[in-house]
Amino acid sequence: MHFADGEVPGEYLGYVHKKVLWLAGGMGVLLILLVYSISVGAVAIPLTDVFMTITGQNVSHKWDAIIWNIRLPQALAAIVAGCGLAVAGVTMQSILRNPLGSPFTLGISNAGAFGAAVSVIVLGTGTMQSRVADAVTINNPYITTMMAFLFCLLATAVILLISRIRNASPEVMVLAGVALSSLFTAGTMFLQYFSNDAQLAAVVFWTFGDVGRANWPELAFMSLIVAAATVYFVVNRWNYNAIDAGDETAKSLGVNVERVRLFGMVASALVTAVIVSFLGVIGFVGLVCPHMVRRIIGDDQRYLVPGSCIMGGILLLASDTVARVIIAPYVLPVAVLTAFMGAPIFIYLLLRGNRI
Amino acid sequence: MILTVEDLNFFYRNREVLNDIAFSIGKSEIVAILGPNGVGKTTLLKCLNRILRPREGVVYLDGQDIFRLNGNEIARSIGYVPQRVETGKLTAFDAVLLGRKPHIGWELKEKDLKIVDAVFRQLSMDHLRLASIDEMSGGELQKVAIARALVQEPQILLLDEPTSNLDLKNQVGILTTIARVVREHDIAAVMTMHDLNHALRYADRFIFLKCGRIYAHGGPEVISPRTIEEVYGLPVIIGELGGVTCVVPVNPPAATDA
Secondary structure (H helix, E strand, C coil), rough: CCCCCCCCHCCCHHHHHHHHHHHHHHHEEEEEEEHHHHHCCCCCCCHHHHHHHHHHCCCHHHHHHHHHHHHHHHHHHHCCCHHHHHHHHHHHHHHHCCCCCCCCCCCCCHHHHHHHHHHHHHHCEEECCCCCCCCCCCHHHHHHHHHHHHHHHHHHHHHHHHHHHHHCCHHHHHHHHHHHHHHHHHHHHHHHHCCHHHHHHHHHHHHHHCHCCCCCCHHHHHHHHHHHHHHHHCCHHHHHHHHHCHHHHHHHHCCCHHHHHHHHHHHHHHEEEEEEEHHCEECCHHHHHHHHHHHHHCHHHHHHHHHHHHHHHHHHHHHEEEEECCCCCCCCCCHHHHHHHHHHHHHHHHHCCCCC | CCCEEEEEEEEEEEEEEEEEEEECCCCCCCCEEEEECCHHHHHHHHHCCCCCCCCCEEEEECEEHHHHHHHHHHHHHHCEEECCCCCCEEEHHHHHHCCCCCCCCCCCCCHHHHHHHHHHHHCHHHHHCCCEEECCHHHHHHHHHHHHHCCCCCCCCEEECCCCCCCHHHHHHHHHHHHHHHHHHHCCEEEEECCCHHHHEEEEEEEEECCCCCCEEEEEEHCCCCHHHHHCCEEEEEEEEECCCEEEEEHHHHHHCC
């Protein structure tokens, strides 16, 4: 075929350039927000001191202790979890061809909660430490996390198995997720009915996602999984674009649709499982974030995946910052805030409809 | 011959849809696949680029068995235009750029952008480059889908009812575009069609399917009132109108009842 008369269209390059600027701007906002988030709290730390401490200069031992042990890991956990939930959400929306897709569509959060309930109530790993109410204490957070993770993987495996039998169609995946969600919810309710007050409190408390729970090694592990999955999603950006154009079109472009769908699901599930088991259930970020980014830079996965990643980080870090100071000295778990804010934001986006 | 189909049988679960299909397609040729609803026209089209896998049979692309090629190799030779085009918040340029996927490595090259640009010019869609495809009319969307298939630099275009959902002017516009592209680039096109008049006007060869088999196959001479009545179960007359051959049903079924 001959296409010699084509030129690189300037107007298109300008349009792409604008999207890249949005992404760069988002990164900038995220970094500024990180410094700001560390500076506010029960003890206010001057912004310059925060900046100097996290760039490795020793300002004061007190600041060192607060920043390195408490605020920085919490802020980074918020960013990593936000990024992870948002990219998992955007991928699920694409591979399930469903705007309501989210990291929790497959029932993973319910599976994690059930795992935690089994750990606390059946295995007696005790009751969780709350920074608000001292009544709730947990003896062995590691077993609780492990059990939650195990059940998240179990849910994934079941959906994988069903998809293998029924050819990985989006409808089957969504419906299997609905079925598993209600099954695990029923299981959790059953266990809760036979638990004592302290156990019940611990289980309920566990489900409130809180980014303050992660320590450095957990944060490192979470970051590794989220980074690996994000790279995988970016590598597959053209495949997701093709699937967005319809399964037939994707196949005619040489995409192995079933395989992309299955692998994408496993990667999203893994990211979600890690975040849920370490931090608890943090709703709405994975659902709302991709839609916010779609409104700004459109549905092109080349920009949507990195955009959602950045926006997820911003959204969860901002929410966590607000949650820490809104009713100071009490600290709200971030999940309470995201659940509160998520619904109005989502409805607002639906009503606005058009791009910003 | 750039595409040859031999002994193709296709089953949906245990129901036989296509039986013993064999034909071949040469360069610069437009082939219309005709037949009543549900006869397997779309299924046959999808078997040609392995969107569907037949139970038996071989499809040769330039002498190579397509079941031994990988997806990208097929996609670099065969472009497919589906009946329904999915939309999204995507510019027409990005939507067409997707067609370069089988050629793209890690990053886009300048060449990819140039080819997309050239196709926009050739289809006279320059003004639509940055238009969002979710705000486009049916005719414009169909053009985007054809452009996407063209930037694959295919030897063969497969089109599934390219004129369904279009008004008369757009139907003629799209078919004229397809015919022009086929001649200009010396490629082949295979279309499933319902409109016999359009088929007569734009296609070089015709394949009539009946009950999953090829009932008739050949040039314009195979289009006879007898063939059409046998295939569609409806008597027609064929005549000339302003120098154009037309197929007109004689007795609508309702009138026959009366």
